[in-house]
Amino acid sequence: MATAASASPAGSPGAKTAARAPRPSPTAFPRQPSSSSSSRRAPASAHGRLRASLHLGGATAIGNGSGIHVPPVIAPLALPKMASSRGTQKSILLFYCEEMRDLAEQVVARNDDIELRSVSWRILSNIPISRGGPSSLVIFDIHALQERFYFGDSVLPCFESGIPLLKSRLQELPDSQNITIAFPDDGAWKRFYKQLQHFPMVICNKVREGEQRIVRIKEGDPKGRHVVIVDDLVQSGGTLIECQKVLAAHGAAKVSAYATHGIFPNKSWEKFQPDNGEGPEHGLSHFWITDSCPLTVKAVQDRRPFEILSLAGSIASALQI
DSSP states (O other): OOOOOOOOOTTSTTSOOSTTOOOOOSSOOOOOOOOTTOOSSOOOOTTOEEOOEEEEOOOOOEEETTEEEOOOEEEOOOOOOOOOTTOOEEOEEEEEOGGGHHHHHHHHHTOTTEEEEEOOGGGGGGOOOBTTBOEEEEEESOSOGGGGGGSOTTEEEEEEOSHHHHHHHHHTSTTGGGEEEEESSHHHHHHHTTTTTTSOEEEEEEEEETTEEEEEEEEOOOTTSEEEEEEEEESSOHHHHHHHHHHHHTTOSEEEEEEEEEOOGGGGGGGOOBOTTSOTTTOBSOEEEETTSHHHHHHHTTOTTEEEEOSHHHHHHHHTO
């Protein structure tokens, strides 16, 4: 999901006040710095209009020489509300890729001031700089930090996470006091441990034995606990399943999983079965994913052990309307 945001109050060169006025860019509108007469909550008026372009697109899997590369998933950024002395008519334009229509409509349903526009995913690499500075994009759980440099100087990336959605859901579980967080590798631990530091933790890693790479517990004790495996994304799911097996073998009472982005190429989600109350060696109690990948959502909807945590609320909150 991606957004580019900027604003154009009345009287700026981007406003349509004269025949020779330049046509605003489809991806960004000129910004004008706020003045002492600006107000964060000005009444609507036909004389001025806050304009913002927001781009929402889905994470897709793209083949490359080393495997599958997943572009960063990006969501709308909160925009400052600006007003001229004559008042402002608030208007937010939310641009989305067609595969993300359902999520975009959920965001719009939370506020009547948002208007939808369809846009191409390619726009992310062609966002121009606005008069107020770089356009801002909010990225949910970027897979590789070096992908920050995919954007040029005209874009300011901001990084957010789906982990707050997971924490809220864990608090609703009847055994919420018996949760332990497990990480499939050191990379996942480094990425998420600060957000989950109030939970007991188990860290797994892969070790090579001959021609095989085997998952083992590096640190922590899962015995008697409801263990939730946390990672930023899942593709084939092989490592996650090996983590499930080793946690069950070490006495975990239940095993669940969370991934912000459920990619699941070639229907790999079919590997994951519910435990049906028979124990973690038989399957997962829960598998939480967000709706960042709409094709996955449609495939696993109402299929245990999967449960969808929607990003719509997080995106609407980021808009700060």
